[in-house]
Amino acid sequence: DTGVSQNPRHKITKRGQNVTFRCDPISEHNRLYWYRQTLGQGPEFLTYFQNEAQLEKSRLLSDRFSAERPKGSFSTLEIQRTEQGDSAMYLCASSPLDYREAFFGQGTRLTVV
Amino acid sequence: AQSVAQPEDQVNVAEGNPLTVKCTYSVSGNPYLFWYVQYPNRGLQFLLKYITGDNLVKGSYGFEAEFNKSQTSFHLKKPSALVSDSALYFCAVRDGDQAGTALIFGKGTTLSVSS
Numbered sequence: 614d615t616g617v618s619q620n621p622r623h624k625i626t627k628r629g630q631n632v633t634f635r636c637d638p639i640s641e642h643n644r645l646y647w648y649r650q651t652l653g654q655g656p657e658f659l660t661y662f663q664n665e666a667q668l669e670k671s672r673l674l675s676d677r678f679s680a681e682r683p684k685g686s687f688s689t690l691e692i693q694r695t696e697q698g699d700s701a702m703y704l705c706a707s708s709p710l711d712y713r714e715a716f717f718g719q720g721t722r723l724t725v726v
Numbered sequence: 727a728q729s730v731a732q733p734e735d736q737v738n739v740a741e742g743n744p745l746t747v748k749c750t751y752s753v754s755g756n757p758y759l760f761w762y763v764q765y766p767n768r769g770l771q772f773l774l775k776y777i778t779g780d781n782l783v784k785g786s787y788g789f790e791a792e793f794n795k796s797q798t799s800f801h802l803k804k805p806s807a808l809v810s811d812s813a814l815y816f817c818a819v820r821d822g823d824q825a826g827t828a829l830i831f832g833k834g835t836t837l838s839v840s841s
Contacts, residue, residue: 646829655732655816655831656770668826704770706829711820712758714772715829 617718638707728753730832747802755823
């Protein structure tokens with residue numbers, strides 16, 4: 614059990630560019646979550662996968678955001694045409710079952726300049 | 727849809743005194759409730775959870791929480807605070823009756839323990 618791994622840890626991009634983040638969950642955890650967190654705030658839910666199926670997506674999530682989880686293993690989160698408001702920490706978490714706690718990665722800090 | 731409210735942005739307590747961090751929730755079905763802690767520049771760490779059973783649950787670092795169904799609350803408590811408990815605390819809820827629902831977090835409460 615090596616924990617949830619997120620790459621890259623930091624990303625600085627120019628406004629209008631596309632970025633992609635990767636999350637490797639704990640092996641055999643079939644639930645995977647993406648959250649966004651700004652300074653001093655709680656994690657804001659973005660989307661949720663059970664295996665390869667994307668079961669829920671926040672209504673607040675712009676169409677510029679897309680996530681995939683091919684084969685139910687790692688997941689990617691892509692942001693197209695980044696805006697300064699997208700600057701935040703993007704967190705990934707995984708859990709084996711609904712009644713088990715979710716384990717979080719260290720996050721990817723995105724800065725849009 | 728489920729939601730969580732943490733009514734206090736900050737809680738201040740002196741070392742050695744008891745602490746309480748408040749959380750109320752809203753969910754259609756049976757709640758699965760969690761508390762997490764976040765230290766500066768660190769990831770979220772799980773503290774404890776309530777799924778079913780005894781309303782008083784015990785977790786890491788001497789923390790405990792009491793589930794109150796009638797008040798839809800899940801307050802985090804510790805009998806004697808330590809300076810090292812100073813951190814950001816998050817309450818989270820999932821609807822246990824609906825498979826495949828997301829884990830939703832509150833906005834967090836900053837706990838400051840003074841020596």
